[in-house]
Every structure is written in C-alpha cells, then in structure tokens.
Amino acid sequence: MLLTNNLGYPRVGAFRELKKANEAYWAKKISAEELLQAGLKIREGNWKTQQEAGIDLIPSNDFSFYDQVLDLSLTVGAIPARYNSLLNKIDRQYNLDLYFAMARGFQEGGVDVTAMEMTKWFDTNYHYIVPEFVKNQEFKLTSEKFLSEYNEAKQLGIETKPVVLGPISYLLLGKEKESGFNRIDLIDNLLPVYEEILSKLAEAGAQYVQIDEPFLALDIDDATRALYGKVFEKLAAAAKGVKLIVATYFEALRDNEDTAVSLPVHALHLDLVRGENQLDTILSKVPASLTLSLGIVEGRNIWKNDYENSLVKIKQAVDALGKDRVWVAPSSSLLHVPFDLDNEHNEESLPKEVKNWLAFAKQKLAEVKDLAVLADGEVDAATQERFEANKAAAESRRTSPLIHKPEVKERVNNITDEDAKRTSGFDARKAAQQAKFNLPGFATTTIGSFPQTKDVRKWRADLKKGAITQEQYDKEIAEETERTIRLQEELDIDVLVHGEFERNDMVEYFGEQLAGYAFTQNGWVQSYGSRCVKPPVIYGDVYRPEDMTVRWSAYAQSLTNRPVKGMLTGPVTILQWSFVRNDQPRSTTTYQIALAILDEVQALEKAGIKIIQIDEPAIREGLPLRKGDQQAYLDWAVRSFRVSSSNVDDDTQIHTHMCYSEFNDIIQDIAAMDADVITIETSRSQMELLDAFADFKYPNDIGPGVYDIHSPRVPSTEEMVNLLRKAKAVVPAEQLWVNPDCGLKTRAWPETKAALESMVEAAKILRAE
16 A cells, blocks of 8 residues: 655644634733643644544644744744843743744833744745844754654654754755855754754654755755755764655756755655656656655645546556555645635535535545555545546536636737837836826835724624625725825825725735636635635636726725825736636736736726736745746746736836845846836845845835834834935935835734834935935
C-alpha cells in the first residue's frame, strides 16, 4: 500500500475559532490559558480529522497562533534587541506577549516597540513575519513548541510528523538589519539549534521529521546549492535515526534536482501541480535509498482532483521506484484552502453544480487516500464508486453551460494596444489634475476603508438574515458614510474616501457583483495573524452586469466639496485573491476582469468621481518564483491594469495601492502601470522600500505609508515627520503624498482618529519646511 502524507493543515478553525480567541486575548477578554486551550482544541480536531481520513503521515507543529516563520524566530531565539524589555515574559512553550509584540507591536505600561516587517509567503496571499538578522547573530533554543505539540498528539494516541521550516530557507526568508554580512553566512551559528531540535524529537520518539526547504525549488546560486548537502549531512547525523523528509513546494526543482536527490534524507516531496512534469526528469536520478512524496492533490486551489490524470503520474513513479518508495500527498500545506466543503449549504451563492466541482482541505485528504488506494490496485466498492463520481464531476465541469460566454471571450480577443494607453503622458495629466483639484504639497489621503465596527458588521449580518430591510440597511450605511466624510473634513484630509462600509472584503464585494463567480459561507483562509479572508470562486467567464460602486461613491461626493476617491480593486488582485478556474490561462481570466473594472471606472467618471483608486496589492504576489518565467507574467499583468484604467480623461486621476512587497526587481514594470499616484507600505521598513523608487527615479507621484495600520499602536507626529523627511531625502517633495500604509478597516476609531491627526499634522510640518 502506498503511504499517504500531508504537509500541513489549516489552523484558524472551521469557523475562525482561532481568530476569535486571538482577538479576545488581545482585548484582554480571555486569559492566556483560555487562548492556549482554544489552540489545543483546534490541533486535536485537526489531528483526529487526518487520522480518520486515513492519512499515514500526519503533521504536527504546523499550527501557529500567528505565523509559522515567527514561531521559528522565537524557537531559535532570533528576537530583535528592541524586544529586550519583554524578555521577562518568556515561558518555555508559547511566549505569548513577546510573540504577539513581535507580530503586532507593543504599546503599554511605558513600553513602546514597533512590530517586525511582514511580507507575502512566496506567491501566496499568506503573509509571514520577516526574521531580522544582525552581524554575528547568536541563536539559542528559546521555545519547545515543536516538542510539546508532538507530545500532545502522542498523548491522544496519534503519531505525528513534526514540521520545521528548514535552516537555509529560514535565513533566506529574513533580512539583514545592518550592513557588512550576508544572512546565509549565519548558517553555522544556526545549525546547532536545529541539531538540538532534532535531538529532542528523536529522544521523544519521533519517527519522521519534515523539513520544509521551499528555496530548493527556486533560483539559488551555486554557493547556496552546495550548502544544502553540507547542512543536511549535519542534520541527518543529529536526527539519530529519525527519518528526515525534505519538502519542496510552489515550483519544480528544475536545476536543483541533482542537489535534492543527493541529500542524505529518507524522502523528498515534489510539487506535481506547479511542477507537473518533474517526474519525467527526476525519476532516473532517484537513488535506491530515497522515497518520493508526490504532491499530486492541489494544495492551493479548491478544484477537485482529476483522478484519471493523477493516477497516470502515480503509476509513472511506481513503475520506476515501486510502491514502497512512493507516497501520495497534497502539493503543499493545506493552509491555503478552507476547512470543509460540508459546511457549505447556500445553493444560491454556491450552486450545487459548482459545489460538485470543489474540494476543501477535508475533502483533499479523502482524495489523497482515494488515489493511494486506486494506485495500489486493490480497490473496494466504495472507492470505485468515488472514482466514477470523480470522472462524472470532471466531465460536468468540461461541458457545463454555466462556464462559457462567447461574447466575453470575443471582447478579450478584441483588446488592442491602444486600449492600454492613456491619451497623454504623465506630465500633461498632472498639470490637468492640479488645475482641477488644486491640492497642496504633501497631499493627504487614506487608502480607502475606515473601521468596520461591530455595528457595521451587524447591519450586514442582519440584512443577510432578513432581520432588517434593505432600506434600513442603506440608511445606516448612509449615516456612517456621512459621519466619516465629516470626520475627514475636520481632520483636514485633502482627498477623502467614503469608508467602504457597504463592503465585506475588497475582493469578495466585487466578486458578488460580477458574473462567473460563486461564494462560500465558511470558506475562510488565513491571510495573516487573525486576518481571514473568504476568497470568491471564479468558475466561469467574468463580466460586469451593472454598476458596482457608483452609488455610494457618488453619495459621498455629494456631501463635500473635497474630492472623494472612487475605490476599486484591480484585475490582478481580484484574480490572485480568488480561487481561480484552472481550465484556461490566468491571463485570459485577468483580461476579463480588467474589462469589467474598466466599465466601472468609466461609470464612476461619468458620475463625477474624478479620482479613482484601483488597488493592486497582489501584483508582486503573482510574480512567478523563477526569474525566467516572470516577464511573461508582468507583461500581461501590467497590460491588464492599463486596460482597466486608461480610457479616461487626462484630469481623471488614477491611483493604485500596493502593500508588503519588495519592488526592486519589478520597479520598471510598476512604473509601466502608469498610475498617476501609487501608495505603498513603507513604515515597517522605515522607508527602506522607497529606495527602489528613488534609485529608479520613479516618474509619477508616490504616497509612502507613514504608519503601520496592522499594529494597534498610535505613532507620534514626530515619528511620522521623521519618516517623511527620510522619504523627501530620496524622492522629490513635489512627488510625495502622505497616507497610512493600508486601509483602516481592522482598526478601532479612537486609534484611527489619533493616528490621522498626527499624520495631517506631519504633512503640514513638511509643507512649512
């Protein structure tokens, strides 16, 4: 029988139990013990679910209260010096207060420390806390979470496979906080802690340990490639008989195949979804001592596996290696998909036919088990029945009239280069826009959303339940919008927003109004910390049946003489933050969305909205991981943004927003988007991210974020002034706008008002200077 292997499981809970517990703890409504119990309950449920599904290699230490990279930073003692005042709060298991301070910042009892940087986990919508390293960094074992969770499962009678992010990938995911060294050179300092981790797990009786090394599937230099063998020789020696599994994912090994198969480990995991043809080249290189874990079930999307296609690949591996050396697995951790399709009951938002094409985390476990049984050849009646149902679902999806709209396809085919160009260059547009708006230097604005209080969320929930009428709901939203407009006027913000109180999510809101989309009730996926999103499902051709945002934007503009931005989400971000159909190129789907957004842009302009923000925070996230694949993506991603934004008057000002990304390697393409104003996250990096725009001499206007909205702390005016002075030192003052890092949806009103008062005051100080 082929063994079944799972790399990781969602950890927020089927109904976001972890989110609720975390936020209650942060609000001091529950104790640390109650939070720890909430985490334990989720872990136990996850382990039992996998055990009942017949998974042989069940992961532990894949759970996290915030982020698995942050967990490892705490485990190995990579704690930045600014948190020294919190070190007395350490315990040997979770170190909660210090841990959350590193993730969110801390401002209490006279202690005021900023959070660590946060950025995207490879090309996913998950975010991790970036490790910070200094020259001659010392590491020491500071947390034994990996051991305690292994022992928890063992006490339940479940043998698990502890998961640890590998030392090379961990260092490469971090950043140097001072000059004069390369973080990878810290490997000799770090390895003893890994050896201690493996030694403790061996003593505890662990049979397998999974070491994640995603960088093995990326472009790495020869020195790093050579380092892998040396590092794993030491890890294998420290493991004392524990079978090591190296897990790669999100890409094919390609030029790293020889390195990967030569590592002194028991098993190597391959992503056969992103690298579907890897077996053709790697099987002949696999030594007799190595087992392959086949990542055959998609770990990042929610479409049912095509059993017939998967069985062909499994047979290819079995024919070469034998059944004993082939495991069946998801392509990556299931962190990136929702918990359980059985929790979806609304056929209006998720039609029965579309639901039959889907599989969430629990269903993917069943797919892994089915494929192992089918590949083994001794198939029981129930498995055979599921095989036939799988084939029927695949055929239904190929032929369904729900999916294909010829008029939408034709419109995409008719896009020309002229459709992706503004009428005039930026200088002419800026003059026309300044004549229209007469904005001051260091113009102030926000990124779009304002706090969504419990009342706002309750109105939306009551409307869905029928507890209030549409008229009652609209009245509440109108009053909240007017309050927000008046507040922004009082704060003396230059370009206002309507607050987005009618919106549940910046992608889901648009998806609900676009054809070709379906929606889940409980399809929650972790984005970072307690932040969960419910990505819509693109199952068919996308188009815009009617106006989506005009009503509330126009209403807000009617309340004030100051310009109000129309707020839209860009085509690449709508694509990236949805579960995307996999039966046509992603570029085709993106162009369909771009045309739908263009229709909305033109409707806003017609309604008198002359500043329009088209957010593209995910454009960097969608960049392929291998450099050789990136330009093709950037070409269609940039073009799709331009299609959505170009067919407007010169005096219509187009903004875009991006957050938590490094821009150095794509700055030329960011400039090619030709937005009049780009706003970016820069506060956590202390304006370091602005260097790319300065070095490139970015031609259009820039709004570097002056405070971190993902932290509850309120920065001072002086702190923001210092950041703006840093910005002014590298970017001409006439190009600078002043704004927060991101939208304010998740913040509370008191801290929002205080921070914005400081922000406006900082802008006025810079104007005076």
